[in-house]
Amino acid sequence: MDQLQRMQLIEHQSRAFLEGVIENINDQWVFFDEESDVATMLEHYVDQEIEIYLHHKWIKGILEEDGRFTHKTETIFLLDKMKLRIRKQIVFSLDMLLDELEDEAFLQFINTLNTLEFSIYDCIFSHNHLSFLETTANKKGVNILIFDNGEIVLSVHHHFHYENEKKDRFEFTLSTGKRLIIDKMCK
Incomplete structure (x- = not known):
């Protein structure tokens, strides 16, 4: 088993993501985890890979400052009530x-x-x-x-x-x- 196979097995584990919606409150983006209802400032995830739900599919990209999301060469601006997935960290x-x-x-x-x-x-x-x-x-x-x-x-x-x-x-x-x-x- 090579490192890629191990990584794929790890990536496809259940409950690998925090999933929820975002809201712009007082000019700050807040992420609401749908499972726990915990609110987190989205700025904690800047420069990390996240996924947004757009056009009925999950799209991977990098979260930028000021509510921007970069997917390949395209910049997408986040919207109120947009669904997001953030990969959890393994202990x-x-x-x-x-x-x-x-x-x-x-x-x-x-x-x-x-x-x-x-x-x-x-x-x-x-x-x-x-x-x-x-x-x-x-x-x-x-x-x-x-x-x-x-x-x-x-x-x-x-x-x-x-x-x-x-x-x-x-x-x-x-x-x-x-x-x-x-x-x-x-x-």
């Missing part, structure tokens, strides 16, 4: 962990998470102990991850033992009491 330590996992462990982790109706974008806490062992030859420990999909909370303990071979064990525990354990060993 930094989880992003680092995903990069460190071997392909098989990465796929098993993502697929199990998705099967349990969670997305990597549902992560609300991540402690990546592996990142603290960068200079250590033999690595052993536990990473702790907490996910919340809005209905259920999930705790994941990732036990790793990296010596001659890499051993990954994922223990998934839902707030309902359901548990799953996955062991992966790679040479």
Whole structure:
């Protein structure tokens, strides 16, 4: 699995976007998240890639200052009540962990998470102990991850033992009491 395939799998996760509408209030653009009704100043996303809903499709572009949106070589001016999507950020330590996992462990982790109706974008806490062992030859420990999909909370303990071979064990525990354990060993 190459880096592009990993990125595509990550990009197509559910709940990857904040979605809502914008309003111009007192000459300032405000984004209203439709899921949480939280209002955010749109200026926080200037120079970032966002998507606008125009002509019945989502269009990617860069948000500019003063309510401008650049799509390829075209500049579009934002309008009141326009629908926007802003890609959520993956928790930094989880992003680092995903990069460190071997392909098989990465796929098993993502697929199990998705099967349990969670997305990597549902992560609300991540402690990546592996990142603290960068200079250590033999690595052993536990990473702790907490996910919340809005209905259920999930705790994941990732036990790793990296010596001659890499051993990954994922223990998934839902707030309902359901548990799953996955062991992966790679040479």
